[in-house]
Amino acid sequence: MKRLILLFVAGLILFNCRQTIGQNKKGERKIKINQGLANELKDMAAVDQIAVYMRQEGKYKDWTLERWNNFKDSVFTTHKKRLEIIFEKFGYPGYSLVGGRLPKLLVNGATL
Numbered sequence: 768m769k770r771l772i773l774l775f776v777a778g779l780i781l782f783n784c785r786q787t788i789g790q791n792k793k794g795e796r797k798i799k800i801n802q803g804l805a806n807e808l809k810d811m812a813a814v815d816q817i818a819v820y821m822r823q824e825g826k827y828k829d830w831t832l833e834r835w836n837n838f839k840d841s842v843f844t845t846h847k848k849r850l851e852i853i854f855e856k857f858g859y860p861g862y863s864l865v866g867g868r869l870p871k872l873l874v875n876g877a878t879l
Contacts, residue, residue, distance in 0.1 A: 800863075800864070800865065800866040801857075801860075801864055801865055802865075802866075804853070804857070804860060804864065804865055805860075805865035805866055805867075807849075808853075808860065808865060811846050811849070811850075814842055814846075815842065815843075815846065817842075818838065818839045818842040818843065819839075
């Protein structure tokens with residue numbers, strides 16, 4: 768009886784190991800980098816930085832406070848909507864999807 772139980776447990780362990788190894792082989796697939804999405808996210812980050820910090824520099828320093836606030840609101844609202852679409856379609860766009868490290872995006876004061 769002990770041998771039968773031992774043989775049964777050993778069989779379960781071996782079957783489980785074989786199944787895990789097989790799943791890993793199937794799971795090993797290359798995900799193609801979405802360069803267009805990566806470029807879009809980098810561009811969004813650049814515009815976010817302008818909206819957050821750069822009123823005092825370049826062409827923005829001559830803008831009225833109202834115009835500046837409208838610009839910032841527009842950027843953050845547009846980016847938030849686009850990021851929601853990206854998250855819904857792809858999930859979090861990590862290294863395997865867009866390659867490399869993503870810049871932090873600021874949307875309505877929240878870092879994504």
